[in-house]
Amino acid sequence: MRRSKRVAVQVHLWLGLVVGLLWSLQGLTGATLVFHRELDRWVHSEWRGGPGLPLPADQLIAIAEKSSGRPVTALGILDAGRDLRTATYTDASGMQNMLLLDASSGVIVGQRQPQPVRPSDGSTSRFVYMIHQKLVSGHSGEVVIGLSGCLLLLTAILGLWIAWPRRGNWRSLIIPRGWRTLSQKLYSWHRLAGLAFGIVFVFVAIGGIYMTFADPIRKGLGEVIDLQSPYEPAPSTASSQWLAAQTAVNVAARLFPDAQFVRLAMPTKDKPVYIVRLRQPGEVRAWSGATAVTLDAVKGDVLQIQDGLRGPLADRILDAQFSIHNGEAAGLLGRLLIMLAGLSLPTFYLTGLWLWFRKRWLRAVKRAQSGQSPRGALMSAMGRKQT
Structure with missing residues (x-):
């Protein structure tokens, strides 16, 4: 094996061992979130609106403000169903809350927190989303997730390079003729599944990195390519009435x-x-x-x-990252693929961890058979000196 590939194997291995547990959590939460809106509707049967035309925005806002006693900061749709409106407001403690209203009647059918710190604060899916996005730890957690995405991108690229078969060897990779021992089977599955999902991880990681660091990325790219910056209005000094x-x-x-x-x-x-x-x-x-x-x-x-x-094309590419990240850019099949890729991450971690421990245990056994003490053999296999 060439030295460069040996280094790549070690980097891929140790990134997986050190960060793999976090990636497993990200994979499981991400897989859950692929269909979280449908799950929310299924769990909360009361989240249903009438078939009529939606009420004017001002009327829905007035209903929400009367119920909450606070000014509404945003009014939107809950999901693609379009029968419910969400009215977001900030309560007296500074926490964001959201009322769910029947768009056609204004009846309040539910309430939740957009950024809950506990599952009981809103729909469970929103809590799962906060784990996935920022480990329920604010900006610092978001940075950790973004950096882990950078490492996932690196290890996915390295894994594809390491596992890519030589010309003419694809058949032996796909057909499990030589998969005899459990270790061989697990390694071959790890390699084959890595080739299948590796490119998915590359695109998912790129999308996650962009969404985490969108502001600095857009600012940097805006210096060299055509990007449309958000409009920055000057603060108001007048006491004029807002438009309806x-x-x-x-x-x-x-x-x-x-x-x-x-x-x-x-x-x-x-x-x-x-x-x-x-x-x-x-x-x-x-x-x-x-x-x-x-x-x-x-x-x-x-x-x-x-x-x-x-x-601008660059804007459209950047705006598409969310849909690529969750698979909706490719419809139902894309969402299913992302869900399977997310579920595979803990499996990659467990198989890699098992193979690593298995390899070191076999080395310890071999050294013990050669006369070294069992404890010393195990310590040597783990890369530690006996004290």
């Missing part, structure tokens, strides 16, 4: 008549603008879209348009 929320939604709908409403971010004194998020037919994001219209909250002037279909 439904008016902002209507303006966006006129600009994109075929698009569906996704979310409305409410204006504040620091950011006196409405941001209406839409999804156009044909966008990669299955239900949340990447089209947005920013309007002056007082005059109603359109300040910026982000077109999810016709914007």
Whole structure:
């Protein structure tokens, strides 16, 4: 084996042993989240809206503010079902909360926290999402997850290089003719499954890294390629009345008549603008879209348009990372593939760990047979000096 490949094997091995448990957690939570919206609907049978047309945004916001006693900061759809609206507000303790309203009647059908620290604070899937995104540890946990994604990308690339068969050897890899012992079977499965899922891990890791470090990545790329930066409004000093929320939604709908409403971010004194998020037919994001219209909250002037279909190519590629990460870019088959890839991560970790311990145990047995004490043999096999 060439020296470069021996180094690659050691890096791949030790990254897997050291970070593999975290990757296993990420894989299991990620696999769960692939269908979390459908699971939420199944678990919470009360989360159902009526078949009628949605009420105006201002009316839904007024209902939510009367119930919560707090100003609503955003109004959006819960999922692709579009029969429920979410009204987000910040409570007196500074914690974000979300009311779920029947879009056609305004009846409140549920409540949850978007960023729960316990499963009881909202839907269990949101808690799983917080584990997957930031280990329920705020920004520091998010950085750890982002860095682990960088290491996963490295180990996936190394694994593909290590496992790639020489020309003409693919048949022996696929047909388990030489898989005799348990170790051979586990190693061959580890290698074959790694080749099958390795490229998936590469794309998943890239998407996860981007979503974790989106701001610095976009800032850096914006220096060298054409990227559309978010509109940065000046803080408001006037006491003017905000434009009606439904008016902002209507303006966006006129600009994109075929698009569906996704979310409305409410204006504040620091950011006196409405941001209406839409999804156009044909966008990669299955239900949340990447089209947005920013309007002056007082005059109603359109300040910026982000077109999810016709914007700069780099923007569209970056916006697609979420859909690639969770598989929805490739429909149901893509989501199933991502789920299987996530479930495979703990299996990779366990098989790799077992093979590592097995190899060292066999070395210890061999040294013991040659006259070295069993304890000394085991310590030597583990790479430690006897004291």
